[in-house]
Amino acid sequence: MSAVQEVSNLRLWFASTMSDHSSERGYLSPKIKLVLLSFLMLFVELAMIRWLGENVVSLSFFSNFVLLGSFLGIGIGFMLAGRDFDLFRWFPLGLFGLIAFVIIFPVEIDLSGADLIYFGSVGTTGPPSWVTLPVIFAGSAAVMAMIGQGVGKQFALFEALEAYRLDILGSILGILGFSLLSLLSLPPLGWGIGVAVVTVLVLDKPRDRRMLILLGGLVIVLGAQTFTPGESWSPYYRVSVVPVSAGSAINVNGIPHQVVVDIDERLAAEPIYARPYEIISGPPSNVLIVGAGTGTDVATALRHGAERVVAVEIDPRLYELGMQLNPNRPYDDPRVDVVIDDGRAYLQSSEEQFDLVIFALPDSLTLLPGQSGLRLESYLFTEEAMVAAEKRTAVGGSFVMYNYYREDWLIGRLAETLEHAFGGLPCVESVGGAGRLALLAVGGDLGCDPVTLEGLAATANPVTDDAPFLYLRNPGLPGRYVVAIALILAVAVGSVRWAAGSLRTIRPYFDLFLMGAAFLLLETKNVVQFALLFGTTWFVNSLVFLGVLISVYLAIEAAKRWPATNPRALYVTLFAMMALAWLVPPGTLLAMPALLRFAAAVTLAFAPIFLANLVFANRFRDTASSTVAFGANLLGAMVGGVLEYASLIVGYRALLIVAALLYAGAYVSGRRYFGAPNAGSLVGTAPGT
Numbered sequence: 001m002s003a004v005q006e007v008s009n010l011r012l013w014f015a016s017t018m019s020d021h022s023s024e025r026g027y028l029s030p031k032i033k034l035v036l037l038s039f040l041m042l043f044v045e046l047a048m049i050r051w052l053g054e055n056v057v058s059l060s061f062f063s064n065f066v067l068l069g070s071f072l073g074i075g076i077g078f079m080l081a082g083r084d085f086d087l088f089r090w091f092p093l094g095l096f097g098l099i100a101f102v103i104i105f106p107v108e109i110d111l112s113g114a115d116l117i118y119f120g121s122v123g124t125t126g127p128p129s130w131v132t133l134p135v136i137f138a139g140s141a142a143v144m145a146m147i148g149q150g151v152g153k154q155f156a157l158f159e160a161l162e163a164y165r166l167d168i169l170g171s172i173l174g175i176l177g178f179s180l181l182s183l184l185s186l187p188p189l190g191w192g193i194g195v196a197v198v199t200v201l202v203l204d205k206p207r208d209r210r211m212l213i214l215l216g217g218l219v220i221v222l223g224a225q226t227f228t229p230g231e232s233w234s235p236y237y238r239v240s241v242v243p244v245s246a247g248s249a250i251n252v253n254g255i256p257h258q259v260v261v262d263i264d265e266r267l268a269a270e271p272i273y274a275r276p277y278e279i280i281s282g283p284p285s286n287v288l289i290v291g292a293g294t295g296t297d298v299a300t301a302l303r304h305g306a307e308r309v310v311a312v313e314i315d316p317r318l319y320e321l322g323m324q325l326n327p328n329r330p331y332d333d334p335r336v337d338v339v340i341d342d343g344r345a346y347l348q349s350s351e352e353q354f355d356l357v358i359f360a361l362p363d364s365l366t367l368l369p370g371q372s373g374l375r376l377e378s379y380l381f382t383e384e385a386m387v388a389a390e391k392r393t394a395v396g397g398s399f400v401m402y403n404y405y406r407e408d409w410l411i412g413r414l415a416e417t418l419e420h421a422f423g424g425l426p427c428v429e430s431v432g433g434a435g436r437l438a439l440l441a442v443g444g445d446l447g448c449d450p451v452t453l454e455g456l457a458a459t460a461n462p463v464t465d466d467a468p469f470l471y472l473r474n475p476g477l478p479g480r481y482v483v484a485i486a487l488i489l490a491v492a493v494g495s496v497r498w499a500a501g502s503l504r505t506i507r508p509y510f511d512l513f514l515m516g517a518a519f520l521l522l523e524t525k526n527v528v529q530f531a532l533l534f535g536t537t538w539f540v541n542s543l544v545f546l547g548v549l550i551s552v553y554l555a556i557e558a559a560k561r562w563p564a565t566n567p568r569a570l571y572v573t574l575f576a577m578m579a580l581a582w583l584v585p586p587g588t589l590l591a592m593p594a595l596l597r598f599a600a601a602v603t604l605a606f607a608p609i610f611l612a613n614l615v616f617a618n619r620f621r622d623t624a625s626s627t628v629a630f631g632a633n634l635l636g637a638m639v640g641g642v643l644e645y646a647s648l649i650v651g652y653r654a655l656l657i658v659a660a661l662l663y664a665g666a667y668v669s670g671r672r673y674f675g676a677p678n679a680g681s682l683v684g685t686a687p688g689t
Contacts, residue, residue: 031166033202034154038170039177040198041147044095045070046178047191048140054238054253055102056132064641065133065484069140071520071638072492076141077148078631079499079506081156088150091143092199092214098139099221105132134487141495150202152627160626161617165556172549179542182235185317189226192219234317235538236364236376241321248325250294250318258318260325263299272430273297275439276358276400277304279427279447284355288312288392290343290380291362294322298330301358310354312339312346314364314376314537342535344379344388348590353394359401373648374528376536378468381414384587385465386421390443393422398444404435409460409473411438415451417462418442425450465532465586467651475649485642496635500628508624509632511670516636517643518662519612521655523548524644525581526605528652532586533601547602551609559617567618571667574611575660581608582656612663619670 028036049066080087155163181190196215203211225231230241237252247261259266267274273296277283283305289297292311301309311331313319319340323331330336339346343362364376379385393399399422405411411431418426418440427441427448441448460473467475477485500506506513530544564570581604589597589604623629640662647655 028202030154030157034151034158034163034166035170035173036198036202037147037151037154038167039174040170040195040202041074041144041151042171042174043178043191043198044147044195045144046174047188047195048095048098048143051099051188051191052102052136052140054233056136064644065137065488066140068488068638068641069137070144071634071641072488072495073141073144073146074148074151075631075634075638076495076499077145077150078152078155078627078634079496080145080149081152081627082625083149086149087146088153089208089211091146091150092211092218094139094143094146095195096214096218096221098136098143099218101135101139103221103225133484134491137488138491141491145499148631152630155630156627160620160623161556161560163626164617164620164630165553165560168549168553168556172546172553175542175546175549179539179546182538182542185233185235187226187231187233188222189219192222232317234315236315237317239317239321241325247327248321250321258294258296260294260296260322260327262327263296263303266296267300267303272402272437272439273300274304275402275429276356276398276441277301279400279441280356280398281445281447283307284397286310286352286354286356286394288352288354288357289360290346290358291360291377292322292338293318293360295326295328295330297358297360298333298336299326299328301356302328302330302333302335306356307335309333309336310339310352311336312341312343314340314342314535316340342379342531342537342540343377344385344532345535345537347385347388347392349594350392352392353397354392355394355397357389357393357397357399359389359403361403363403373469373472373645374531374536375471378470379465379532379536381417381463381470382465382468383417383420383462384590386417390421393443396444398441398446400439400441402437402439404437406436407473408436410471411436411440413460413462413470414440420462427451464651466653467647469648472648477645477648481645481648485645488642492635492638499631506628506632506635509629511666512619512629512633513636513639514662514666514669515612515616516633516638517640518636518659518666519609520637520640521643521659521662522578522608522612524640524647525652525655525659526609529586529605530601533589533597544605547606548609551606552613555610555613556617559614559621563621564614564618567615568667568671570611570615570618571663574608574615574663577604577608577611578656578660578663580604582653585653 045067048070052066077087151167155167157163158166177194178191181194184190196219199211199215228240232239232241234252238254240251240254242249242251244259244261246265247259249256250258250260277300284301285307287301287306287309289301289309290312292298292313293315295311298309298311319331319338331338343359359380362377362380389399399418401414405414408431411428415426415428419442422442424442427439427446428451429439429441429448431438463470469475472478496506526548527541527544530540534540584600584604589600592600620626620629643658644655646658
């Protein structure tokens with residue numbers, strides 16, 4: 001064969017691959033287009049959760065609302081996939097409008113209350129939360145519905161399992177892409193460019209002038225924010241550096257967070273930083289600081305004679321700013337070892353003991369992305385965490401924590417937690433005043449007087465790893481959550497009736513709806529368990545979501561090669577694995593060596609996910625309408641996100657019971673379809689894909 005023939009054959013092969021199943025207007029293979037559209041859908045969802053939470057203070061504590069809006073929107077988009085109109089071409093306008101609303105109406109909301117504490121602004125600006133939150137929810141749903149319809153139209157071109165496989169593959173690439181941006185700490189301009197490039201690639205008409213203008217406007221708006229002087233992005237926050245007298249103020253997500261000034265000026269203004277060294281007997285030789293931030297606490301330890309300091313900080317950007325801005329250069333000192341990690345993870349993994357352990361104002365100003373109640377520091381203040389801190393405290397050493405605690409009952413809760421962990425009553429100083437600034441100390445020969453717990457007004461019970469809701473006074477749903485959930489469900493019902501024409505349209509897929517709700521709870525349980533076992537960091541969070549998607553993908557491949565002839569057996573196995581996950585408490589895994597803990601955690605977390613999606617894949621292959629079925633499942637995931645708030649009442653382990661009941665309901669309502677072709681049902685897909 002000649003070289004010319006080889007080149008000609010290669011060109012023919014490439015052309016046939018790119019035109020596989022393609023329409024006359026298509027520029028990409030439909031398979032590649034579906035992968036890219038699924039990538040875009042997940043990428044935009046993650047970007048909205050990050051960007052909106054960084055620009056609307058209330059969303060830092062309601063990030064789940066954006067996730068719920070995304071599920072609703074994607075589900076509606078799939079249900080509209082059979083309509084003639086094209087919503088996808090308008091999604092850049094919808095996204096631009098949502099961003100413009102947030103920029104034009106900047107919001108800072110004081111959400112603190114007597115029974116639920118938020119570490120946020122002390123004032124209010126912009127529209128009230130009952131206006132802003134519904135607008136954000138509806139806007140997120142609208143944007144994702146536009147993208148979801150585009151994905152749904154492409155989804156319908158393929159056999160059901162093949163479409164699902166390509167969708168999951170695109171979602172895996174989406175989580176990898178966004179994780180890479182987080183690793184590189186790229187600003188929103190990078191996110192906008194990524195969205196614009198992928199959108200142009202999937203357009204049937206790449207020269208669509210209107211779309212190019214809208215995408216260009218989106219990039220320009222995000223670019224303008226990106227190049228705002230003093231602003232940068234960490235994996236957790238929008239970080240702003242504001243010059244102040246003799247130093248810099250650090251704001252995160254628009255909220256004052258830290259001040260970087262000379263240590264003498266700082267100690268004069270806030271002597272509480274020096275107080276731990278005044279109440280212990282002599283200079284400490286070995287100090288652990290959890291929540292080291294920009295280095296004020298480290299500089300204080302060095303000033304008071306510490307021979308060695310281990311500085312643990314979860315946010316790499318705050319550490320970098322400390323390196324750049326702190327005039328005392330504490331991180332340059334050879335006596336300092338820096339650990340960029342979650343504080344609880346370090347306490348569990350380290351074997352070292354310290355003369356002085358300090359929790360130095362380790363309060364985050366955001367939730368773990370997409371979670372209803374888990375903050376970055378939630379697992380740092382449970383009873384189990386304080387026991388871990390006691391193990392890191394040397395014999396004769398001391399443990400100290402200080403912060404602006406906002407409410408007396410929170411101080412009482414922490415004091416009782418310390419008593420349980422250390423076996424002695426702590427000292428409590430400076431209760432009351434601005435922000436309830438207080439220092440709690442226990443252990444060693446302290447030069448302060450222990451308090452009686454009866455002397456602390458309105459003490460709340462300690463929290464545990466199963467329900468680590470430190471800032472919630474009593475188990476229950478706060479009133480503002482109830483109102484918001486009611487509004488979400490009302491909007492969802494109205495939207496589904498409009499998209500489906502009638503709720504009867506999705507009745508054949510009721511089992512799929514239940515499976516979507518159950519799967520979301522299962523996924524949530526896995527996210528929080530891995531956060532406990534390996535740290536509440538963006539990296540661990542990304543790995544869990546990636547693991548979920550890979551488990552789903554493997555289940556699809558298994559179902560394609562070995563179709564199940566007995567779905568009941570799969571359900572029985574699923575229930576057995578969920579029961580095993582229930583019977584093995586997380587504390588058991590914490591006591592294991594790292595590698596064994598990882599293996600056990602992966603088995604307990606991903607085996608039920610694999611089995612649930614194996615059931616799904618075998619049901620989905622015979623569905624009568626894959627897009628409506630997929631949409632019903634995603635709407636179920638939205639309801640599962642609402643049910644996740646039950647963890648505020650019953651804790652996270654109990655979510656397994658709720659999920660099992662939902663799976664049982666799916667089995668009962670869907671068993672008549674077992675083995676029936678074109679039955680129209682779907683079980684347990686991966687939410688957000």
